[in-house]
Amino acid sequence: MKKGILLVNLGSPDSPNPKDVKKYLGEFLMDERVIDIPLVARTALVKGIILNTRPKQSAAAYKKIWWDEGSPLIVLSERLQKKIQKQVEQPVVLAMRYGSMTIKKGLQELVDKGVDEVLLFPLYPQFAMATTETITVLAEELRQQHFPNLKIESVPAFYNKPDYIEVLSNSIKKHLEGKNHEHLLFSYHGVPERHIRKSDVTKSHCKIDKSCCVTPSKAHEFCYKHQCLEVTRLVAEKLKFKEGTYSTSFQSRLGFDPWLQPYTDRTIERLGKQGIKNMAIVTPAFVSDCLETLEEIAMEGQEIFHEMGGNDFTTVPCLNDDEEFVALLSKWINTWSKTPVKIS
Numbered sequence: 027m028k029k030g031i032l033l034v035n036l037g038s039p040d041s042p043n044p045k046d047v048k049k050y051l052g053e054f055l056m057d058e059r060v061i062d063i064p065l066v067a068r069t070a071l072v073k074g075i076i077l078n079t080r081p082k083q084s085a086a087a088y089k090k091i092w093w094d095e096g097s098p099l100i101v102l103s104e105r106l107q108k109k110i111q112k113q114v115e116q117p118v119v120l121a122m123r124y125g126s127m128t129i130k131k132g133l134q135e136l137v138d139k140g141v142d143e144v145l146l147f148p149l150y151p152q153f154a155m156a157t158t159e160t161i162t163v164l165a166e167e168l169r170q171q172h173f174p175n176l177k178i179e180s181v182p183a184f185y186n187k188p189d190y191i192e193v194l195s196n197s198i199k200k201h202l203e204g205k206n207h208e209h210l211l212f213s214y215h216g217v218p219e220r221h222i223r224k225s226d227v228t229k230s231h232c233k234i235d236k237s238c239c240v241t242p243s244k245a246h247e248f249c250y251k252h253q254c255l256e257v258t259r260l261v262a263e264k265l266k267f268k269e270g271t272y273s274t275s276f277q278s279r280l281g282f283d284p285w286l287q288p289y290t291d292r293t294i295e296r297l298g299k300q301g302i303k304n305m306a307i308v309t310p311a312f313v314s315d316c317l318e319t320l321e322e323i324a325m326e327g328q329e330i331f332h333e334m335g336g337n338d339f340t341t342v343p344c345l346n347d348d349e350e351f352v353a354l355l356s357k358w359i360n361t362w363s364k365t366p367v368k369i370s
């Protein structure tokens with residue numbers, strides 16, 4: 027048996043031009059695990075409404091953050107893959123759930139290298155139907171259709187692994203050294219509340235209130251909200267943050283349905299209004315910096331804070347290709363490579 031690793035991130039458009047952004051958003055938003063409504067309604071909403079207006083607006087945002095080498099999310103994911111490859115003997119390939127660097131091409135590349143056992147590694151610390159699940163489901167469909175002899179094992183969400191929390195905490199500490207911030211906001215990508223209820227394996231636990239996510243339950247294995255709150259709690263515990271000096275919020279909502287709250291933009295507004303002058307923000311739902319961190323947080327968030335009277339706004343970068351993070355992922359991969367047991 028020859029083993030190989032497929033790292034998978036979200037993906038980006040091929041360029042920040044409206045035509046490419048429209049193509050990318052069309053694929054992304056037509057995913058039934060992202061906009062989870064029946065096909066006819068989803069087609070009407072995405073193709074009839076969203077794709078007529080959003081691509082122009084999103085393209086303008088992408089243009090502000092695009093690098094000479096390409097999309098930050100792709101470039102940073104490639105840097106991560108290259109560094110991991112240096113520490114792992116087996117082939118490590120990178121794919122994206124949406125866009126040109128498809129999971130099918132990634133699996134094909136591994137098969138062409140003689141691989142027959144794949145570790146599928148979704149680059150998301152927390153489980154979500156719209157991220158981890160859509161990757162594992164698509165990989166399995168592709169396996170059945172095109173690679174029936176391939177064995178695929180998936181890495182589950184790693185939000186509470188002590189070594190991950192340590193690496194994240196070290197990075198936060200390093201980037202906040204000497205900043206004297208009064209408040210640290212942990213901002214996670216949002217999801218519609220409906221997604222949380224759908225992923226509840228017990229079908230009765232999730233109430234989207236202040237109690238369910240802190241009451242032990244089997245549901246938490248697939249509860250994005252619980253997993254985000256846990257990352258905040260574990261980092262705060264590790265770094266001995268004082269109560270009231272940090273909080274959690276959710277960003278990037280789309281549409282009119284309720285998404286996880288409190289919303290990041292309103293939280294930044296509130297902190298500014300409350301008289302906080304020096305705040306910092308960290309975005310642990312993303313492994314790689316991307317549109318959501320570089321534009322929505324570092325640009326728009328900062329603007330909101332300044333409008334509300336705030337002064338210093340520090341953004342902690344994502345783990346990207348941080349040396350400790352590379353060493354951690356390589357360690358997990360090497361553990362899997364040596365023993366045919368699940369990483370858990």
Ligand SMILES: C=CC1=C(C)c2cc3[nH]c(cc4nc(cc5[nH]c(cc1n2)c(C)c5CCC(=O)O)C(CCC(=O)O)=C4C)c(C)c3C=C
Nearest residue numbers: 036037038060084099154156215217218280311316317318
């Ligand atoms: C934790 C990661 C993510 C979750 C969960 C997620 C859910 C989700 N997202 C949308 C809609 C959009 N997301 C967009 C960009 C975007 N989303 C993520 C991650 C998660 N999304 C990333 C990393 C990015 C940036 C990609 C990049 O190229 O840098 C966008 C496009 C930008 C925009 O127009 O705002 C949309 C739209 C939904 C509906 C959703 C549902 C659960």
Ligand SMILES: [Fe+2]
Nearest residue numbers: 215216278318
């Ligand atoms: Fe998103």
Ligand SMILES: [Fe+2]
Nearest residue numbers: 232233238239
């Ligand atoms: Fe909950």
